[in-house]
Each structure stands twice: as structure tokens, then as C-alpha cells.
Amino acid sequence: MLHSVAETLVPTDKPAEMLDAFKHHLKEDHAIDFIVLADGVHLVEQDLFRVEFQVDPAGLRICLQGPNDNALVFFKEEIVEHVSQMDADAAHGIRWSGASTEAGALPTNFAVLTVLDNKVLFEGMQRVTLRYPGIAKRQDEGLHVRLMMPLDQTRDPVWPVMGENGAPVWPQGADKLHARFVTLRNVRPEHEEVDIDIVPHDVGLISQWAQNAQAGQTVGAMGPAGMSKVPEAGSYLFVADGTGLPLVARLLETLGHEIKGDVILAAPNEAVLDDYLPQTSLRVHCIDAKSFESNIVAQVKKLTKATAPDYALFAGEFQNAQDLRKHFKGDLGLDKKTQISVAYWKRGVNGYGS
Numbered sequence: 001m002l003h004s005v006a007e008t009l010v011p012t013d014k015p016a017e018m019l020d021a022f023k024h025h026l027k028e029d030h031a032i033d034f035i036v037l038a039d040g041v042h043l044v045e046q047d048l049f050r051v052e053f054q055v056d057p058a059g060l061r062i063c064l065q066g067p068n069d070n071a072l073v074f075f076k077e078e079i080v081e082h083v084s085q086m087d088a089d090a091a092h093g094i095r096w097s098g099a100s101t102e103a104g105a106l107p108t109n110f111a112v113l114t115v116l117d118n119k120v121l122f123e124g125m126q127r128v129t130l131r132y133p134g135i136a137k138r139q140d141e142g143l144h145v146r147l148m149m150p151l152d153q154t155r156d157p158v159w160p161v162m163g164e165n166g167a168p169v170w171p172q173g174a175d176k177l178h179a180r181f182v183t184l185r186n187v188r189p190e191h192e193e194v195d196i197d198i199v200p201h202d203v204g205l206i207s208q209w210a211q212n213a214q215a216g217q218t219v220g221a222m223g224p225a226g227m228s229k230v231p232e233a234g235s236y237l238f239v240a241d242g243t244g245l246p247l248v249a250r251l252l253e254t255l256g257h258e259i260k261g262d263v264i265l266a267a268p269n270e271a272v273l274d275d276y277l278p279q280t281s282l283r284v285h286c287i288d289a290k291s292f293e294s295n296i297v298a299q300v301k302k303l304t305k306a307t308a309p310d311y312a313l314f315a316g317e318f319q320n321a322q323d324l325r326k327h328f329k330g331d332l333g334l335d336k337k338t339q340i341s342v343a344y345w346k347r348g349v350n351g352y353g354s
């Protein structure tokens with residue numbers, strides 16, 4: 001259900017060119033095509049979100065719809081960011097109708113979380129448990145949060161505040177923040193507690209933070225937002241590396257025990273997955289995390305050679321996501337309602353997707 005709406009007229013004298021740039025971005029980076037309606041409205045619908053663009057003599061008209069106001073905070077920020085890459089003045093001049101936070105205030109979806117515990121969950125997965133004030137009321141808004149912390153860990157944090165154009169104004173210079181998306185693996189609303197499971201890797205600040213987090217430390221978060229369930233289907237294929245593993249576990253929790261299909265995940269062994277996943281009737285396949293990235297596309301092709309699933313999902317590295325989206329949409333004949341293949345990180349690129 002789409003409950004929240006926000007509209008803007010982006011002040012530009014080149015609205016058609018700006019619309020083309022949005023089209024190009026959605027096509028190239030997300031493999032999403034617009035539907036063009038008779039009145040010239042360009043429409044995109046994905047999961048619980050809908051966006052309409054229309055060229056107007058005074059600029060580019062954009063209407064966003066989402067499940068709630070907090071989800072629109074991220075959506076507006078994305079729009080402002082894309083506009084600013086084309087025309088910084090136009091991005092600055094954006095004003096939204098509908099519910100919006102007062103300029104200068106903390107974003108409505110912002111909270112300061114406190115570390116309660118930190119442990120190695122299994123080889124290649126670190127679990128940080130946090131107190132998350134307000135999560136009890138907001139847990140249905142999505143599965144993901146954007147964690148943030150000062151890039152210079154010796155400094156006290158300066159948190160983002162809302163700008164007049166509906167996008168958060170992020171501190172710059174010495175106060176710059178490092179912000180990355182993660183998934184809430186467990187939410188215990190009665191205690192306002194969450195578990196976040198993070199893949200430790202070589203150089204990332206979030207990865208280092210997860211390995212060293214100590215009880216009492218604080219971290220900023222915006223969210224929750226993003227997908228929280230998948231459509232009903234006759235058979236499923238869920239595929240994820242360690243970064244998408246918490247997502248798959250959460251989605252399986254929503255699906256019940258009588259579903260058909262396969263799940264292919266990165267983990268040290270099957271016993272680990274048995275413990276990690278909720279009870280499931282899906283066939284569970286385990287691939288060692290170290291060889292996952294190079295083997296997964298071939299494994300999926302092999303598994304789906306005889307029968308295609310009715311719904312397929314991948315979450316993990318960018319190139320894997322590109323290759324598997326091509327396989328899902330091409331070889332398996334799935335479409336935007338029956339497949340999703342998302343890049344959670346990109347090898348060699350800091351903060352892809354954040």
C-alpha cells in the first residue's frame with residue numbers, strides 16, 4: 001500500500017534532458033524501464049514505491065509515492081542527489097509538497113543506537129547487538145538501516161540535518177560521516193534491541209567497526225526502510241552472499257514452511273545455515289564464502305537448467321547481481337515483478353549503493 005506522497009517541480013529550463021538522464025540511470029544501473037502514459041507521464045513502479053516524471057514548461061515535475069513518510073526521506077534524497085549531478089542549482093531549488101521535516105531538524109527516521117554486545121557469529125560473520133530507541137513502533141517500515149559514524153573515529157559525531165530541498169545535509173570536512181546500509185537480522189521490539197550481522201572484510205570502516213564495537217559505543221542510523229517481503233509464488237530461488245544472508249533469513253521468516261524451491265547462500269558449511277535460517281522447506285545449498293563470487297553464476301545456471309523458479313532474488317556483489325539479473329530476465333523469463341537482483345556492494349568501490 002502506498003500511503004505517503006510527495007511532489008516537486010524541479011526548477012530547470014531543460015526538463016526533457018533531465019528526464020532522459022533519469023531514464024538512462026534507471027536503465028543502466030537498475031535495468032528498469034519507464035512506462036509512458038498517454039498524457040506523457042513517465043512512470044516507474046517497484047516494490048512499494050512509485051515515481052512519476054512529467055516534463056512541464058517550468059521544469060520537471062516529480063511525484064513520489066511510498067509506504068510511509070520515513071521511506072520517502074531516502075527516496076527524496078536519491079532524487080535530489082541525481083538532480084545535483086546534472087544541475088546543482090536545480091537540486092538546491094527543490095521544494096516538496098506533502099509531509100516533510102522542518103529544515104535544520106534531524107531526519108524523522110534518524111536514531112542513535114547503542115552497542116550492547118558484539119561477537120563472532122560464525123566464521124565470516126560478525127554480530128553486533130544494539131539498543132535501537134523507537135524500533136518497536138517502526139519495525140514494519142523495512143528491513144534495512146543506514147548506519148553512520150564519523151570517518152575520523154577520534155571525533156564526536158555531527159549528525160545530518162534536513163535541508164530545505166528535502167535531502168539531509170551531510171557534514172563535510174573533518175566532520176564527514178561514513179554511512180552504509182545493513183539489514184536488521186533480528187528485532188526484539190519489547191527490549192528495543194536489534195542484531196546486525198556484518199561480513200568482516202579487509203578495509204571497510206563498517207566492517208572494522210563491527211569487529212571492534214564495544215558495549216556503550218554509539219552509532220547513528222537512518223531507517224528502517226526497504227523491502228520487507230516477497231510476493232507469493234509457486235517456487236522460489238533465493239541467492240545471496242554474506243551481505244544478503246540476513247535479508248534472505250528475514251524473508252524466509254515471512255513465507256511459512258510449505259514453500260518450494262531453492263536457496264543458495266555463502267556460509268562455511270550447511271550446519272551454520274541450519275542454525276542461521278528459520279525452519280524452511282526450501283532446499284538449502286551452501287557455497288563457501290571465498291569461492292562464492294566466482295562460482296555463483298555458474299551454480300545458479302546449473303540449478304535452473306531443468307526448471308525455472310517462479311520468483312528469484314539475488315543480493316550481493318555488483319557484477320554477480322548484473323549477471324544474475326540477466327539470467328533471471330533472459331534465460332528464466334522472469335520480469336520486474338518476479339525477480340530482483342540487487343548489488344549490496346561493488347568490488348573495488350567504496351560505499352556502492354549507500
Ligand SMILES: Cc1cc2nc3c(=O)[nH]c(=O)nc-3n(C[C@H](O)[C@H](O)[C@H](O)COP(=O)(O)OP(=O)(O)OC[C@H]3O[C@@H](n4cnc5c(N)ncnc54)[C@H](O)[C@@H]3O)c2cc1C
Binds near residue numbers: 199247
Ligand atoms: C540494502 C542493503 C543491505 C545490506 N545489508 C548488509 C548486511 O546486513 N550485512 C553486511 O555485511 N552487508 C550488508 N550490506 C552491504 C554493505 O553495505 C557493504 O558491504 C558496505 O560496503 C560495507 O561498508 P564498509 O564500510 O565495510 O566498506 P566500504 O567503505 O563501502 O568499502 C571498502 C572496500 O571494501 C569492499 N567491500 C565492501 N563490502 C565488502 C564485502 N562484503 N566483502 C568484500 N569486500 C567488500 C569494497 O569493494 C571497497 O573496495 C547491505 C547493503 C545494502 C545496499
